[in-house]
Amino acid sequence: MECIVKFDVVHGQDVKSLRGLVFVDGHALPTTEQLTEMFKDMKYEVTPDRTEPMRFTPVQPSAGYDHIRIRELDTGEKKYTEDRDLKNIVSNLMPNPNRPI
Template sequence: MECIVKFDVVYPHEIKSLRGLVFVDQDAMPGTEQLIGMFKDMSYQVTADPADPMRFLPAGASSTFEYIRIRELDTGEQKFTEDRDLKNLLSNLLPNQNRPI
């Protein structure tokens, strides 16, 4: 089954909205290694951000982008979209310790 991955590549002075494709099993979402492989096929060398599962950081010293953020995973049946309003609300309710900036 196909999963369309919509993501933003954040550069110092611009943001590029792109899409990629990953093949997954029925009723499954892509794993971190599958997403890293998709980015590698698109010439983005990345590692997963341990603090945020939807964010990937550059792995090579010659990378010009700051990070990649996944906005949406769409398998046609299931759809994951990050709810930024909910995330902002929850971040204000959580204690200030160990909170990303």
Template sequence: MECIVHFTVGHKEGPKKLRGLIFVDKGKQPTGQQLLDMFHDMEYNVVPDERDELLFKPAAPDATYTYIRVNELDMGQERYTEDRNLKSILNELIPRKHTGL
């Protein structure tokens, strides 16, 4: 099954949106190693960020880009899209503790 990976590469001139392709078994999502392999095939030598599983940093200090951020995994019917704006709105609207009446 095909998984189209939509990602953003941060350059000094500005971000560039790109896509890559990974083949996965039906019903499964790509692994972190498959993402790394895809980036290496595209000549992006990256390592995963420790705090954010969708963010990758260049392994070489002389890289021409500062980050790679996975935005969407398009697997045909199933789609995962991170929506940071929606997350922040929901965090503001949903009370953290029950306050009672």
């Protein structure tokens, strides 16, 4: 089965929206390794971000982009979309060492 990956490549204030394709077993979502390989095929050498599961950062510091963020994973029957409102609420509730309590 195929999974359409919709993602944004962030260049400072500029954002380029792109799509990629990953083949998965059944109706499963792609693994991090499959997504990394898809980006590699598209000439984006990235590594997954440890703090955000749908964000990938460039391997080379001299890359022409800041990061890649996956917006949507669509297998045709199942669709994963990041809920940014929920993410903002949770991030505001999490302790931040740079923000006074």
